[in-house]
Amino acid sequence: MMSQEQKSTVQTTGHVWDDDLREATNPLPNWWLWTFYITIIFAIVYWVLYPAWPIGKSFTKGMGNNISYTAKTVDGKEVQKSTHWNMRAKLMAEMNEAQAAQQKYVAKVAATPLADVPKDAELMQFVQSSGKTLFSDNCAACHQAGGQGKVGMAPNLVDDSWIYGGSYEKINETITNGRNGMMPAFHGVLTDEKITQVANYVLSLSGEPHNAEAAKAGDAIFHGEGGCLVCHGPDAKGNQDLGSANLTDKIWLWANVPAQSTPEGKLDEVRKVITAGVSRGKMPTWGGRLSAEQIKVLTVYVHDVLGGGK
Template sequence: MSEQKLQSQTVQTTGHAWDGDLQEYNNPLPVWWVYTFYVTVAFAIIYWIIYPSWPFGKGWIGGLSSITYVNSDGETKTHSWNTRALLMEKLNKADAEQKPYFDKVASMSYEQIAKDPDMNGFILSAGKALFSDNCAPCHQQGGQGKIGFFPNLTDDDWLYGGTYAKINETITNGRHGYMPTFSEVLSPEQIDDLANYVASLSGIGHDAAKAAAGNTLFHSDTAACYYCHGADAKGRQVIGSANLTDKVWLWADVPGADTAEGKVAAIRTVISNGLNKGVMPTWGGRLSAEQIKVLTVYVHELGGGQ
């Protein structure tokens, strides 16, 4: 092998040596790596110029890129690029795309919306999004609610009425259900009699003698249950009192009890403690009239409204 070829295959050193034979090699970086490094440096400099980057004084270098959007107050703002401004811009774009549909919703009756295939698709899409953002935290994602807390919107049982007008009224103005605490005015035996009577209305196993006494108490001025639930115990939608004969349970967790005694006990607990948690907030000041109308149709369809 020639001396020139041998030298070309020998790793070059910097010429430094320690302890006689410890040398520092001179291995250049691969050319592709060097150029890649230069490209990343150039990209970083360009990025710093276009987008917000380094802290500067009490702020930062804003960059040349900016975003114009309309805020929640209807004011047009121009801001240096940031993720919040980008989100607002995307929301503005989405609102602009949906506006023709919301305008159409505002101009149509509920019956016309229900019969329009194109609007049905919009209601399903926009209504689902509105429901997920505003209603699902309480009524659950599918609208099935939670016994003891929030009504089931899929069972066609409407405390305040299931027409379009009533659902719209409920969403717009909110609701505040209430039932007094009967443990303060009735004895434990009387409450037990009432619980057995209510259980009998839904065909739940009960003590017949106690149910008969509960029937008398229910329709008397001592307990006065019929004032709210009606003489037929089918409730009054004008005040949102429950129908006690339809086997639909909102506050008493009757379905969760395995035995007849457990079901009666669940009813007894509600009668004894009363209710003051059937509160739904007012959405009239949070959502537009068009959004509430879309939600009304969406909720109406969840339970096959009236």
């Protein structure tokens, strides 16, 4: 039998290096061993119950319950399918359940006139939650998460300045059909000096620092040979039928004037837009991507939740 002294002595394999370095044979703690054994048992049970091992082009299906979900065929018809348990099928089933729960609200949105939707508190709760998701998935990439837009890219949707109109009908029309706004380049049409003069006039309309003499000459060009009034109107307040911007409201979409701290920088921003024109005013059509009910929800969300409609 092992003496008490031997039990308290660290056991080694007998290998010794550098006279005093020995290889110990201390046993692993029991709690560690049992944890290891439990993980092995858990893995085996998991392999049996759930899809786990690849086999050629397939995999073990597990013994979990089958899951039913709705899928669409190539021609757009919905069919009920049943498959073995897997995360994709589970996700599809949960999405179908969520969509089914939303159907009564979708039907109610479809049957309610746009202007009457905000009057229904329960329906507006649905618009807020569903609209936020729709906006995040489809609109936030350009208009930003809060709808504040980005100068040089997409309009601000939370103010009252709407180049195509901010009524329910106009917003719905914009989302459904998209927009294809543009402004021609004046490089080669006007000299650099005249472009500078028009830029000074545009700055003067918003009360920005400008050269008064150049702005006076720019006024004549704006209403004369430049032909700017054709789109922006004689009062420079824009035209919603054309999507031309209001140049008098201090709201800048294409020229990032607010970001400039010097008069020269502000002038250069306006000059660049007049010189090169605008070719980035295109908004894609969503009528073929989203349902009429989804577009209706987005319309009310933008108008009443973001607060940018008229």
